[in-house]
Each structure stands twice: as structure tokens, then as C-alpha cells.
Amino acid sequence: MSEKAFSQKSVEQRLRDFLLANGLRQTKERFAILKAVYDMDSTFTIEELQRALAEMRFRVSTATLYNTTQLLVQANLLIRHPFSSQTTLFERIADEKPRNYQICNNCHRITRIKSKELMDGINSYRPRRFDISHRVLYVYGICPKCEAAMRKKLKQLQNNIQQ
Amino acid sequence: MSEKAFSQKSVEQRLRDFLLANGLRQTKERFAILKAVYDMDSTFTIEELQRALAEMRFRVSTATLYNTTQLLVQANLLIRHPFSSQTTLFERIADEKPRNYQICNNCHRITRIKSKELMDGINSYRPRRFDISHRVLYVYGICPKCEAAMRKKLKQLQNNIQQ
DNA sequence: GTCAGTGCAAACTTTTTGCAACTAC
DNA sequence: GTAGTTGCAAAAAGTTTGCACTGAC
Numbered sequence: 001m002s003e004k005a006f007s008q009k010s011v012e013q014r015l016r017d018f019l020l021a022n023g024l025r026q027t028k029e030r031f032a033i034l035k036a037v038y039d040m041d042s043t044f045t046i047e048e049l050q051r052a053l054a055e056m057r058f059r060v061s062t063a064t065l066y067n068t069t070q071l072l073v074q075a076n077l078l079i080r081h082p083f084s085s086q087t088t089l090f091e092r093i094a095d096e097k098p099r100n101y102q103i104c105n106n107c108h109r110i111t112r113i114k115s116k117e118l119m120d121g122i123n124s125y126r127p128r129r130f131d132i133s134h135r136v137l138y139v140y141g142i143c144p145k146c147e148a149a150m151r152k153k154l155k156q157l158q159n160n161i162q163q
Numbered sequence: 164m165s166e167k168a169f170s171q172k173s174v175e176q177r178l179r180d181f182l183l184a185n186g187l188r189q190t191k192e193r194f195a196i197l198k199a200v201y202d203m204d205s206t207f208t209i210e211e212l213q214r215a216l217a218e219m220r221f222r223v224s225t226a227t228l229y230n231t232t233q234l235l236v237q238a239n240l241l242i243r244h245p246f247s248s249q250t251t252l253f254e255r256i257a258d259e260k261p262r263n264y265q266i267c268n269n270c271h272r273i274t275r276i277k278s279k280e281l282m283d284g285i286n287s288y289r290p291r292r293f294d295i296s297h298r299v300l301y302v303y304g305i306c307p308k309c310e311a312a313m314r315k316k317l318k319q320l321q322n323n324i325q326q
Numbered sequence: 327g328t329c330a331g332t333g334c335a336a337a338c339t340t341t342t343t344g345c346a347a348c349t350a351c
Numbered sequence: 352g353t354a355g356t357t358g359c360a361a362a363a364a365g366t367t368t369g370c371a372c373t374g375a376c
Contacts, residue, residue, distance in 0.1 A: 021313075025330060025375050046365085061333040066366065074268055079303070086341065086364060102293055105237055113288070121284020122300065125276070130265055132304040137285065140242070141295040150184070188350050188355060209340085224358040229341065249339065249366065 011038055011077055018075035032058045033068045034077065043081055043089040043110075076133040099136045104143035106150075113139065174201055174240055181238035195221045196231045197240065206244055206252040239296040262299040267306040269313070276302065 009017075015034050019026050036052045044052075046065050053060055060068075069090060072078035079099070081089040100113035100122070122135050142150070172180070178197050182189050199215045207215075209228050216223055223231075232253060235241035242262070244252040263276040263285070285298050305313070 023330095027331065027375070029332070059333090062365095063334080063367080064332055067331080076268065088365085102290070105239060105296060113290075115288055118285070118288040121287055122281070124284055125278055125281040125302070127265070127276075127302075129307040130302075130304050131310055132302055133268060134303050136301045136303070138299045138301075139288070139290075139293070139295055140239075140297050140299070141293050144292040147294055186355095190350070190356065192357070222358095225340095226342080226359080227357055230356080251340085 014077060015072075015075060024071075029060050029064055030068055030071070032056070033060065033065065034072065037072065037078055037090070037092050040092065043091045045087045045089060047087075049090070079134060079136070093134055099134060100139070101137070102139045102141070102143075104146055105140055106142055106146040109143060113137075177240060178235075178238060187234070192223050192227055193231055193234070195219070196223065196228065197235065200235065200241055200253070200255050203255065206254045208250045208252060210250075212253070242297060242299070256297055262297060263302070264300070265302045265304070265306075267309055268303055269305055269309040272306060276300070
């Protein structure tokens with residue numbers, strides 16, 4: 001599915017189309033998981049997704065969750081994130097929202113970048129033979145908090161040497 | 164370490180400085196691993212790094228590899244990638260090289276994007292209170308190969324329905 | 327009725343941890 | 352000498368797999 005077609009259909013319809021196009025079945029699990037995914041408002045893990053479904057009184061096995069999230073990623077309804085070390089983080093694909101993140105190398109805190117200029121800069125890239133679903137930018141560095149902490153530490157060390 | 168200071172020092176010197184600034188020891192393991200990392204020319208896993216070190220006749224434990232890669236990431240000498248599901252992929256930080264990747268949602272093939280315009284668009288973002296080490300852009304979508312395959316599949320399906 | 331999809335549990339892979347031994351400072 | 356580091360092995364965490372059962376088509 002191309003980027004432009006995004007907001008024109010409901011996510012349920014998009015899933016239906018995807019399943020049909022690929023000869024896959026329309027199971028209640030898949031739609032329940034889709035709903036749960038779109039009820040989450042930030043990034044989430046498989047485990048959190050399972051808890052959310054449990055609160056909806058919908059039990060699904062872990063295996064199905066793994067299968068289905070993979071499927072939703074393929075259907076461009078879900079995005080799979082890098083940040084964390086062990087666990088995979090997911091996030092629903094919510095149309096126009098810019099997906100630009102700032103990540104601290106030290107404390108690993110993640111913040112969204114809201115810069116129209118940056119967004120435009122990224123969106124200006126339009127390859128000919130590659131049907132883009134979405135773009136994600138990660139800006140790594142040291143956040144102000146950690147920077148201050150490091151500076152302080154270094155200063156202490158220098159004082160120790162001088163003594 | 165700020166972006167500008169990048170190419171001015173050798174990687175060994177940068178590691179030395181980082182260790183000093185943080186009161187950490189200068190062990191032969193850390194420098195051997197750094198060398199191995201900078202001898203790799205593409206992305207690599209922990210396991211591949213261990214093999215590379217073995218070829219250098221340098222044995223290190225897995226635990227040390229995990230510790231040290233984490234340390235190198237903090238020192239802005241190494242970057243930790245998202246792509247793969249299970250295994251973490253690493254890549255050395257090699258200065259000016261653009262880190263813009265195109266990833267197929269279907270076959271997961273990764274290609275580097277070489278677009279000066281895009282690079283400039285991304286680099287124009289300069290936050291005030293965040294010391295950037297590097298930027299990574301991931302452009303997700305469907306590659307031409309998979310697009311063709313999907314189109315074919317859909318066509319076949321439609322033919323089946325018509326029969 | 328058939329076969330894709332699901333649940334369950336076991337297996338597997340990757341990463342982390344605890345502790346004794348080592349070594350940079 | 353004394354911590355910070357390392358190696359080893361065991362444990363933990365996350366993900367995948369095999370198989371029997373279920374339900375979408």
C-alpha cells in the first residue's frame with residue numbers, strides 16, 4: 001500500500017484488503033489484535049499488547065501475537081522499532097505523524113522531534129522504484145541532563161588529579 | 164563527544180579519552196575489540212565479532228563482548244541497529260558516511276540510500292540542547308522485486324475468482 | 327470437508343548475571 | 352593492595368517451532 005492511500009480507508013478495511021490480496025483468512029484474533037494495537041497510544045511490547053488484549057477479555061496465545069504483529073508490519077499497519085536491546089518495540093502507523101525520534105546514548109530516553117523543516121527535508125526524498133510506507137529518523141546523542149552529569153563527573157575527576 | 168570533533172582524533176584516542184573521562188580502565192580487551200570493530204566493513208553481530216577476534220588470535224568472553232559493545236556505543240564509536248528481529252546488528256561509526264537505509268517490509272533487504280539532498284535535509288536539523296552523535300534514517304516500503312511478485316500474486320488470485 | 331490459523335508447551339537463541347580469578351591503576 | 356574487568360557457566364528473557372485442535376472458507 002502506498003503512502004498516499006493511507007488515511008482514505010479505515011484500518012480494519014486495510015487489513016481486510018491485505019488479507020484478501022494475500023489469500024489469508026479473516027480471523028477474529030487478527031481483528032482483535034488490530035484493535036488493541038490501535039488503542040495503544042505509544043510504543044509497546046508484545047507483552048504489553050497481550051495485557052491490553054486480556055483487559056479487553058480477549059485471550060490470544062503468544063505465538064499468535066508474534067505471527068499477527070509480523071503480519072501487521074507487512075500490511076503497513078504497524079511499525080517495528082529498534083531502540084530497546086532485547087525486546088522489540090512496536091508502534092501503530094498513524095498516518096501523518098512524523099516519526100522522528102531523539103535518543104540519548106546514555107540514558108536511552110526517547111523523545112519525539114517536532115520540526116516541520118526536518119519533516120519536509122525527509123519527505124522530499126521520493127525514490128522512483130520503491131513504494132515507501134513510512135520513514136523513521138533516529139537522532140542519537142547526549143541529552144542535556146546526561147551532558148550535565150558527565151560534565152560534573154569529569155570535573156570531579158580533574159579535581160582529584162590536581163589534589 | 165560532539166559531531167564536529169569526529170574526524171580529528173583516532174578512534175583509539177577517542178576510546179582512551181572516553182575511558183579516562185569516565186574513570187574506566189584501559190584494558191587490552193577493549194582496544195582489541197575496538198580494532199576488530201573497525202576492521203569490519205559492514206554491519207555485524209556479536210557472534211561475527213567474536214569470530215573476527217578469534218581470527219586475530221584474541222579470545223574474549225561473550226560477556227565482555229556485550230559489555231564492551233555497550234561501552235563503545237556510549238562512547239559514540241559504535242552504532243546499534245534495529246533491522247533484525249532477534250540478533251542485534253552493530254556498525255562502526257565512520258564519520259561522514261550517510262546512514263540512510265531503505266528496508267523492504269517484505270524481503271527485509273537493506274540498501275544504503277545515497278542522496279545528497281536527503282542528507283542535507285536531515286543534517287539541517289540542529290537542536291540547541293542535544294549533542295548529536297549521529298543520525299540514522301530508515302525508509303520502509305516495498306522494493307521493486309517484491310512489488311512485482313505481489314502484483315503477480317494478486318492477479319492470479321483475481322483470475323481464480325473469475326473462473 | 328479442508329486446510330489455514332490458533333493454543334500450548336517445549337526448544338532454541340540471544341543476552342544477562344553471579345561469582346571467582348585476574349590485572350590496571 | 353584494591354577495585355574494576357574478565358571468563359565461565361548458569362539463568363533469564365524473548366522468540367520460534369511442532370503438533371493437535373479449531374474454525375474460516
